[in-house]
Amino acid sequence: MSSADTTDIPGDLAPDRARARSARRWRPSGSTLVMVLYILFLMLPIYWLINMSLKTNAEILGTFSLWPRNPTLANYRTILTDASWYMGYVNSLIYVVMNTVISVAVALPAAYAFSRYSFMGDKHLFFWLLTNRMAPPAVFALPFFQLYSSVGLFDTHIAVALAHCLFNVPLAVWILEGFMRGVPREIDETAYIDGYSFPKFFVKIFMPLIASGIGVAAFFCFMFSWVELLLSRTLTSVDAKPIAATMTRTVSASGLDWGVLAAAGALTLIPGALVVFFVRNYIAKGFALGRV
């Protein structure tokens, strides 16, 4: 809608106008240009990472080339055949999935309560929950370490999953509450009149209604648990060590093996890309926390 001509042009100028219009169709508009530049800006560093992951160390340090001259999958082979590497991915995925399930499961009833009822201290409670999303993980790193060590959960997947609940549960409550508010109350009341009990109503009628909200909340829990490093590194040493921590340690230990590092980084893109592909239709609404 950048330049909508509404003025009438005399008949003999019509061919000119047609030519002008076809010329405009072929010239990229301003918004296309912005999008192309922005996506180029986003993709270049990622391309460079993948480019490096397909080279040997000798090629990386020896010659500078925009694409791999002798593409090799050796770096990926190193990672996928070495248990200390690929277990990092398994560990990360285990605690991320655990965290997502726990967060959404406890957030569902709470979000329902916040969206439907008013009860003593509800506003304060809601804000208190949000403050945990605002707490710097750095503040919690040390006390978490001591807490989970003292209850014998140190270096387990559940410890990281619980620690990530700190910021994921409030976020899930926030998102779900936004989606639930969009469901009219009359549906609840009709269901109760029809003789549904609360649990049956909730599972059979209400949850399908906010299915997209649940998907979005799960997506966010997955995302924030997957990208977090500080807490997951602090709470693990061997058995539950996430891929992110494996990467940082290998860098400092064995000098700088750029190729393997780049390959490990490139592999961490896959789960995120898959998840984002599945929720692509809800993602915009989801990022607005259901509050559009």
Next chain:
Amino acid sequence: MNRTVNQKAWFLVLPVLVLVAFSAVIPLMTVVNYSVQDSFGNNQFFWAGLEWFEEILTSERVHNALGRQIVFSAIILAIEVPLGILVALSMPKRGFWASLSLVLIALPLLIPWNVVGTIWQIFGRVDIGLLGWTLRNLGVDYNYTQNALDAWITVIVMDVWHWTSLVALLAYAGLQSIPEAYYQAAKIDQASRWSVFRYIELPKMQGVLLIAILLRFMDSFMIYTEPFVVTGGGPGNATTFLSIDLVKMALGQFDLGPAAAFSLMYFLVILLISWVFYTVMVNLDRRGER
């Protein structure tokens, strides 16, 4: 929305309460505990009162880190919010290209934070990185490990790369909710592109933009992993932001008392600013419902 009063709703909130209490209140009390005590090792603790708080409040090092943090967050917001809105306005509205650009734009948000650091660490190196190599061959004296200004620019560009998409997606969601009729009305009135933006799009995006600013402020104020991987807080202390300084103090030097006092004040600052945002947001919500 008129919600019915029902105290039994507490039972629905209980699981969340227990879980968050376990993972937030207990650790936070540990921090409070440390902040008023001194330790000489061997798990012997002595009452130290407000000594640590005084130390942190007057500490040059913390003041500098706080200053850097505020400048950093301000720059981040000043760049990412307008850029995010611009990207959102430029995005295709529907169809294949809209889906594709959504997926591509969201990609940086799903990369583990230390990998984001690694990507830019590689990308910016003058010997093997595309960015550093190109700049050097253009004759720019660029080196993010030595030069403080270059380190700052690298960290800021990295954050813009990483998080502008969040603002863009939020703004895009706000734009999607505007009915087509509004645009048609504007067309009939022959409104300029600017007034369409100013009087239709911006007011409709207000709510989501506030969320975007809140999230970006909080996360940029707590940033740790990405600059830590890229610059390690250096050169010198040039990119040592609050979280990096705190982790250095707590886990590096094991100065539990000062670190705990530092944590509490850090948390309070974030809380205070977030509370202001939250109050504004809730008021907006209420006005929107009326």
